[in-house]
Every structure is written in C-alpha cells, then in structure tokens.
Amino acid sequence: MSTRRRVGVAGAVVGAASAGVAAATLAKRYAVGRIRLRPDLEASEPFGEFRGRPVTLTTSDGVSIHAEVDGDEDAPLTVVLCHGYCLSLDSWHYQRRDLRENFRLVLWDQRCHGASARVEGVDCSIERLGQDLGLVIDELVPGPCVVVGHSMGGMTIMALAEQRPELFGDKIRGVSLISTTAGKLAEVTLGLPALLSKVVHLAVPSAVSVMRRGGTLVDRGREAGTDLSFLALRLLGFGDSKNVSPTLVDFVESMIRATPSRVIADFYPALMTHDKLTSLDVLNKVPTAIIVGERDWLTPLDHSRAIAAAVPTAELTTVPGTSHLVQLEQPDTVNEALRELLNRAEREDL
Template identity: 55%
Template sequence: MESRTRRRVGIAGAVAGAAAGAGAAAVGLRHLAVGRKRLRPDPDAGEQFGELRGRELVVAGDDGLALHVEVEGPDDADLTVVFCHGFALNQDSWHYQRRDLRGRVRMVFWDQRSHGRSGRSVPTRATIDRTGADLEAVLAATVGPDDPVVLVGHSMGGMTIMALAERRPELFARQVAGVALVNTSCGNMAELTLGLPMVVAKAVRPLAPGALRGLGRRAALVERARGLGADLAFVVTRKVAFADRRVSPSVVAFLDDMIRDTPIDVIAEFYPSLIGHDKSAALDVLAKVPALVLVGGRDKLTPAAHGRSIAAALPDAELVEVEQAGHVLPLEYPGVVTGGLRRLLGRVRPESGDTEEERTA
C-alpha cells in the first residue's frame, strides 16, 4: 500500500458504519433539551454504557498517584492496544470500540489522573506532561518491556501519547508499533474559537483561565448549580460535542454524564496545560510508526485542520475525515473509528486474521 493514504468519509458511508443513529428523545425534561420529541426508536437505548468491565488493577504513577486500569484479553497475547480517553471523560468513552474489539485483541483501558476512578492529582500535577508519565507507568504495569503495543488516544488522550513520545522516544523504536490519534491536536490550542465568531472568541479567551480558577475555588457551589442545570448542560453537550443532528439521545446523555461527573475544579486545574499544549516536536517520534489520524469536519474543540497537520507530518499515516462529525468520533461515528483501528492493526500485525472486509469497514 502507499506509505500514506487519505480517506474522506462521506456522511452516508459514515452513518452505515456507525452504531449511533436516529433516536427517541431522552426521558423527562430532556425532551425539551433535545428541542423536539423524536418519534423513532432509539437503537442505542439498550446499550450497556458504563457497564463493560475488565480485570481491574491499580497502577501507581511515578508520584504515587493511584491510576485505575482495566485489562481485557490474555496476558500472553502478541499485541496489546492501550486506550487513552479525552478531557473530562473516562475510559468508558471507548464503549463501542471495547464492545466490538472484545476477543479480537488484548486491550488496556485506564482513567487519566483526576478522571473516572483514578486518584485525584494535586493541582500542580494536572498537566499533559504528567499524563504522559502516567501512560509510561501503565505500559510498564500491563505489558512486557519488549511486547508490542498500539496506542490509541482521543483528544487529551492523543496529547498524552505525544507527551510520552517526547518523554520516552526510544519506546517508539522498540515497543510502540502504531498509534491512533482521534480528534486531537499537537498545539496552537489557544487559537481555538469553540465555534464562536472570531471577535467574540478573542474577547473571551483571556478571561477563561481566571474564570475557571474562580469556579474551581467555589467547586461545591458550582457542582450544585451543575445539577440544577442538567437539561441545559445536555443541550450544550449536544451542540458543542456532536455535529450529527440524528445522534442518539442516549449517546448524548452518556457523554453528558461523564462530563458532569468530572469535578469542576479538575476541569479548572487541567485547563492551563491544555491551552498551553505544544507537542509538535513529538511528531518526529511518532513518524517512526504506522499511524491513524481521525478528524471531525465540524469539530469545534480540535478542528480538522489540527488533525490534518498531524497526518501531514507522519509519513505512514492514514487520515480519515468525517465531514459531518464533531469532537467525539468514538461515540458519534463508532464504526468509523473501530474500522480504522482494524485497518491499523492489520498494518501492524498482518497475521491478525481480520478479513479484508473487516479492515476496510
């Protein structure tokens, strides 16, 4: 195959591969938050969101913080895929990939520091560099020093992989056999508009760090307000994170629950590191291995241009762009993400046994 391929996924093809579809409205007041009551059945209503579990273990970061890790598959497998979730989420955000790849490959999922069931970091260590060190600890605890791994990261999880590459570049010549970067960026995060008009974004941007620090200092009050504003939060989540108008209300509610389960002071603590994130130098390290880069054409948080620039810097990268998708491709178009991972695994491990149809799904 060519050293670098590009796939542009149109809306019709993406919908065919994705599990998220048209749905009925969520219960209660969320009928209003969705904007109208959907009349068709919700195919995702019966999904076991947050219920898929593996063998649990606790891994200590190099500062002693307890990281919650789960492993699926035999310890003697010839390849392990390690999933790194995004900001304000947890490992359950990989629900569809976990469900559909079970039994096909050994998988490791973990909650990043201060997220999910991992321990709470001190504020000064709520940084991308520190999550890169955490990923190194997770690898050391779950795979042998020479056992091959594929690293998969969504949003902040992709940044975590870049931080590891900057921290331990030798791993990408010895152990890391491939990487998948989903809805992520290697820098210039301070220039994001979040979908606002540029003039408004420029006015708001300098106020955000101070405002978030203020909210973090009033965490208890803010958390009560978040509970009271659940329906408003639901519609904001849908507008900011998703682009497909037919996305299932169950999927939106699942993402919204993960975000609201993340304490506001954790969000405030990580914000400066996210905005200051610059790991463009790490791309030289990632260029050593096959890569998959997935972007959403309507991503307001890490715009498609960021992913395109990453793919352009990686000589053996497949770029998949879903034109009518937002910031959470693993949930909005899970079939596209899982299909891309199957193709990446086929490139890394051709003897995996996947059929050509599965690798191109």
C-alpha cells in the same frame, strides 16, 4: 423622574426580562422534549457496563491510577486506550465492544478522572500524563502494543513520544491520534465569529478561576444535570446532531458531570499551552492513524492536518458530518480505521 414612574419602569423591565427567561426556558424544554421523543436506536446499549480486570497503579508522585485489562489475555498485541479531557475509560465503549474478542485491551483513567484518585495540588501537566502512560505500558503491557488516544489522550501520547522515543518501533508498534491537537488550542474559534471567539477566550480564564476557588459550590449546581448542558454537549460534541442518540448524549454528559470542577480547572492551562508539533517525528517509525470529525469545533480538522504534515507516513481519516466525539458518534468508521492500523502493526511485527 418620579419615584412611582421609576418603580413602574423597573417593574416593566423586570417583567419583560422574566417573560424572556420563561420563554427561553420553555423553548429549551420543548426542544429537549422533542429530541427525547425521537426513536433512539441506542436506548438499550449497555453504556458504562463493560468491565475488565481492575488494576491500581501508583505513579512516582503518589497518585493512584485506575486501569482495566480486558479482551483476549493471550493475544499477541495489546491495545492501550487513552481517553480525553473530562471523560473516562468508558468513553471507549464501542471500541472495547468491537476489539475485546481479538485483542488484549488496556484501558485507564487519566489522573483525577474517572475512578483514578483525585488529589489536590497534584501535577496536571501533559508532561505528567505522558509519564503516567509510560507507567501503564511498563506495568500492564508484556509485549508489543498499539496506543490510541482521543483528545487529551492524544496529547498524552505525544508527551510520551517526546520523553521516551525509544519505545516507538520497539514496544509501541502503532499509534492512533483521534480528535486531538499538537498545539495552538488557544486559537480555536469554536466555530464562532472572530470577535465573539475572542470574547469567549478572554472570559474563560475567569470562569476557570471561579471553578478552582469554588469547585464544591459549582459542582452542586452540576450534580443533577440540566437541559442546557444536554443541548450544549449535543451541539459541540456531535456533528450530525439530528440523528445522535439522546441516550448516548446522556452517557457522555454523565462522565463530564462526574469530573469535578476543580479537576476541569486544573487541567485547562495544560491544554491551552500544549505544544508538541516539533516532537512528532518519532511517530514516523510506526504505523500511525489520524482520525478526526469533519465538523470538530474543539480540535478542528486543520489541527489533524498539521499533525499529518509533521508525520508524513501517517494516514489521515476525516469522518464526514461528525464532531469531537467521533469515536462515539461514528464508531464503525473509527473501528474500521483502528482495525486497519492493528493489522498493519501485526504485519510489521512478523
């Protein structure tokens, strides 16, 4: 093939590729634009603006943990809220808004997340998170409490149950596990065909390695946020994506974007190797509520069913049409289940 012809073919390929990228970009912007033009019932919701009395705790390995005490300080029952991976205590916005009038609340940022200190080389295991939760309860909960965990926060509760089972039934009078798993996350398909899911799982460790080595550079690309991240979160985090508030999606995306890539990479192996199914029997000692979105791709319904099978006294609530961020997508349903749990805990305390 002549040099002129090769250049022509290469130019055609580059031109076609450029046209394809441009078309995809325009389509993406068009899709996001249409979403943002729809009525947004949450546009005036004060996401991230609720604040309580700030407290800083120091763990046994020297990490500063940010916590907030909110609600009725004189309430006989405290609710301890443990957030998920890449989020912060602000992810409990609707639960804080609904429960703060009648209960004492303790919200905390898991190590390296939110306003808690970020320390390189720190222990990012689920076992360490369980110890952190124990510290939060020891220092900030004077009486009985109910612990609530979403995603990684649920795993944190499981680790505490394994480490300090004597707390359950005594200090801890109830547990809620929301959109979480007791293990086998590495087998989750994300709703993809088996072959494609396998490819994704093979590719993720390499991506995590890049995030760990070049975190600062990666974070620069994440700082402004993108239409792609908006659409991806809307698809994976929420079930009934047609009705989800763009303001809510932006709020969640801002929490994820505020989590450094190095932190995301450091916690990822702990999530994949988490296995606490055989440690859940202790939860039979207290009222337990398991809540999961019907369309959760990240911690699928089968994982909550497995937890329910290991804790036969638990109540399983499946929320139709919702995904992994069920406490934000359908807060009324989640809050109703939590209030029933809290009522049961209070009755058993009498």
